[in-house]
Structures are given as structure tokens and as C-alpha cells.
Amino acid sequence: MRLVSGLLQGREQLWWDTPQGLLRVGYVAGLRGQGDLAWTMDRYLANLDSVHDLLQSWVHWAEDNRVVTDHLPDVMLAPVTHPGKILCVGLNYRPHAKESHMEIPNDPVLFNKYCNAVVGSEYPVHPPADAHQLDYEAELVVVMGRQAVNVAESEALRYVAGYCNGNDVSARDLQFRTSQWLLGKAADGFGPMGPYLVTRDEIPDPDQLEIVCRRNGIEVQHSNTRYMIFSCAFLVSYISRYVTLEPGDVIFTGTPEGVILGQPESERQWLKAGETVSVSIEGLGELITPIGHWKE
Numbered sequence: 466m467r468l469v470s471g472l473l474q475g476r477e478q479l480w481w482d483t484p485q486g487l488l489r490v491g492y493v494a495g496l497r498g499q500g501d502l503a504w505t506m507d508r509y510l511a512n513l514d515s516v517h518d519l520l521q522s523w524v525h526w527a528e529d530n531r532v533v534t535d536h537l538p539d540v541m542l543a544p545v546t547h548p549g550k551i552l553c554v555g556l557n558y559r560p561h562a563k564e565s566h567m568e569i570p571n572d573p574v575l576f577n578k579y580c581n582a583v584v585g586s587e588y589p590v591h592p593p594a595d596a597h598q599l600d601y602e603a604e605l606v607v608v609m610g611r612q613a614v615n616v617a618e619s620e621a622l623r624y625v626a627g628y629c630n631g632n633d634v635s636a637r638d639l640q641f642r643t644s645q646w647l648l649g650k651a652a653d654g655f656g657p658m659g660p661y662l663v664t665r666d667e668i669p670d671p672d673q674l675e676i677v678c679r680r681n682g683i684e685v686q687h688s689n690t691r692y693m694i695f696s697c698a699f700l701v702s703y704i705s706r707y708v709t710l711e712p713g714d715v716i717f718t719g720t721p722e723g724v725i726l727g728q729p730e731s732e733r734q735w736l737k738a739g740e741t742v743s744v745s746i747e748g749l750g751e752l753i754t755p756i757g758h759w760k761e
């Protein structure tokens with residue numbers, strides 16, 4: 466399933482993205498005699514075991530019966546609007562570590578963002594006034610679906626609800642102002658995700674996905690998640706040894722080569738207002754991020 470979060474009359478709701486268009490989960494639930502409860506991504510993730518198959522059967526029924534949705538979202542949101550934790554992995558592709566003139570890590574380099582960074586597709590980023598070196602980072606995002614505490618690598622993907630595109634928007638001048646990267650990574654709107662969550666059953670191997678980033682339609686990053694130093698399963702297992710992962714927590718798994726930072730200093734053209742960055746990972750649709758005006 467491809468699950469879309471959106472706002473309808475000011476309330477968060479859940480839609481399926483189907484070949485016929487968006488279909489509101491609550492509407493179909495009502496048609497199936499289940500009452501039009503507030504179906505949200507949080508509700509789906511918190512009850513994954515009991516509701517995944519139910520939602521799957523409803524969308525199949527709706528498609529077979531050519532059900533047309535009652536309402537489209539007024540506003541599209543990131544698939545997970547308020548993740549409890551946003552963990553990010555730095556330097557997870559060798560060529561990107563190399564282009565950044567950093568050591569190949571022996572252990573995952575972890576940092577984080579907060580909910581203020583979360584925005585959906587087509588939502589413009591408005592960087593801080595003194596962020597002069599704005600860059601993109603196409604990344605596969607893992608969305609957790611079960612509480613994970615010290616899980617084995619071989620079991621780790623069973624704790625995942627699904628995957629989406631992410632853009633680890635980075636202001637390099639703020640990132641390297643001090644030894645901690647946080648400031649350049651955690652600004653408002655610096656964590657676009659979307660356009661939807663693709664459930665785990667549709668992505669048999671998250672470590673075999675083409676990953677592409679385009680700047681104003683021109684390809685600037687193109688790799689495959691098979692080149693990640695630390696696999697999705699390893700990352701979930703590793704993090705869960707130290708930090709309890711909960712449903713709705715997300716992990717940005719790192720970016721491949723091709724970022725602006727990786728170019729020779731004299732050739733770097735940092736992002737400007739009016740540009741558009743898009744991230745397309747195989748099977749996950751396209752996440753579009755317009756660069757808006759800078760904050761005053």
C-alpha cells in the first residue's frame with residue numbers, strides 16, 4: 466500500500482494512493498460498515514499488526530468496486546507528521562564520504578533532526594537568514610512500525626512499517642560552524658519526506674533501490690541503496706541497542722555522492738530561492754521540494 470497523510474478540514478487523515486487516484490481510508494471504512502473513524506498514519510503505525518491486513522483488504526475491495534473517494538486532502542503532509550525521533554546517518558556511502566573529504570566510518574555516524582524539520586512533498590523550504598550554503602541530500606527513509614529494543618540484524622526489518630523518500634536538506638556553513646552538525650541539519654523544513662509511505666510488503670529489499678536526485682529537473686545524484694556502507698537492517702539493529710525505536714520513528718539512511726559540497730570549491734552553486742529539488746527512489750514516487758525565500 467501507498468499511504469498518504471493529509472489535512473481535511475483542519476484534521477489529519479489517511480488516504481491510499483491508488484492507480485485511480487487518492488482514496489480516503491475513513492470513507493472506505495464507513496462503506497465497509499466500520500464507521501468513519503479518524504484514520505491517521507499514527508493510528509495505522511500504532512496498530513500495525515491488527516490493521517495492516519484490514520486496510521489491504523479494504524483498498525482491494527474499493528479498487529474492485531471502482532469506489533471514488535469523497536474528499537481529497539486540502540493539504541498533503543509528510544507521511545509521518547510528528548515522528549517521535551528523527552535519526553540520521555552521515556557518510557553512509559563511500560563516494561559521498563570521499564567527496565566530503567571525510568573518513569570512511571567504521572561505525573554509523575548518527576545525528577538527528579526534530580519535528581520542526583518535517584514537511585511533505587511540494588512544501589517550500591524557507592532557510593534561516595544566515596544559511597548561505599544550502600545543499601540537498603537524497604536519502605531513503607525507514608519508518609518504524611514496531612517498538613524495537615536491541616533487535617538482531619536478521620530480525621530488524623520486521624520492525625519496519627515502510628519506506629519513503631527523504632531530503633536531508635543541509636546548510637553547510639551552519640553544519641560546519643562547530644564540530645556538531647545539528648545546526649545545519651535541524652532548521653525548520655530541513656527534513657522533507659514523501660509523497661507517501663510505501664508499506665514494507667511492497668519493498669522486499671530496501672538495500673537494492675535506485676536513488677536519484679534532480680535539481681531543476683537535471684540529475685545530480687544517482688546511485689543505489691546497495692552501496693550503503695551500513696544496510697537498513699544493520700542500522701535498525703545498531704540503533705535499537707542504544708535507543709528504543711517506536712512506531713513512527715524515522716531513520717534517514719544517508720546520501721550518495723553528487724551533493725554540492727562534493728564539488729570543487731570554485732564550482733559550488735548553492736541552492737537559491739526559486740529552484741526545485743526532487744528525490745525519486747525506486748518504487749517510492751517523487752518527493753518535490755521547492756526552495757522558497759530565505760527568512761528575514
Ligand code: ZN
Binds near residue numbers: 555604
Ligand atoms: Zn544526510
